[in-house]
Amino acid sequence: MEIFEAYDLTETVWSAATLTGHDPKTVKRYVEARDSGRNPYEREPRPKMIDAFLEKIEEWVEQSKATIRADVVHDKLVKMGYPGSARSTRRAVNASKTAWKAGKRRTYRPWIPEPGRWLQFDWGEGVVALN
Template structure:
């Protein structure tokens, strides 16, 4: 029998201890924790020497944007009179960095699968307000609503949001919970930020160069620096307009090989009409088909019939 079940039945510490086989002090501690609203299965934190310096540690972590080392923090605390150990400082710094990263963490809008096309393991998804990404929450049904409770920054458990009950496959997503995803859209692609002179020269060719650079990475293109340098040389000789047009066409067609840009430039130089750009895939191939094989069996049968005649 569980401690709380035994205590709720007998309403005395000694009787509950006798039924569960636990020490009466343990039963009393669990009952007292539940009465105060704390989690009885979590140990109550004991005071530490470093507690008086936690605000200073959080300040240093905030100023350094989570990059300050624990040994540097410990040296500063020793000068301030802290008598705690290096291990205590390291734990406090790690906790402060974890809390700092929670507020800086990038949030992702949940993926909503299309019914009938994807296998979904959970039944209902519900969003939480900003600041609770990765945090543990407790959900319970209250009437026709789902109440979400979490531990706030003050350490207390409180309700942070309520959703209307839904059905499997219909998640309850609130756009206000994802401020980085306006109108349900994903985060915009970051802008190109060239640093070296070669990168500045390549991006300066035009928007086609930027598109080529964005498409080349996901496509697995190799020797990016050599190809961009060659593109800059071609743009200087042939002009930025033609170079930019060729780079844009190459990016749209997924052509990132060594001589692909030269081939596209030759096509543009010949003043040929640029038709619909087609990527090479299973649906578009220049390989000969097998329809000619259909005549093989017919020719043999025809030869056999002529001999029989």
């Protein structure tokens, strides 16, 4: 039996938890999420310390054309008052660089000549026999 079926049947968190084999706190969290209109099966993203500095990181990645190193970014952020770890900075810089590179990626388009329209030849040296 699912959590919502059990809760709708019994209308108590404790009984629904007993029927489904879940912890009562889990049942309560799911029911409260459903009642407030949120999707109970998805978690909300937790705020991170680096969120306030993401715009600056993206600006530096754009200026450097994704060549700036994460340790350099971390040193600059610490001077600006960032209290987080170097690992968090590396994750944010990597995500920013990946997004920047995805937007700047060159696409390969091969040249396919139309028959009889284009002539291609090599300027190499060798014996040429023309009939």
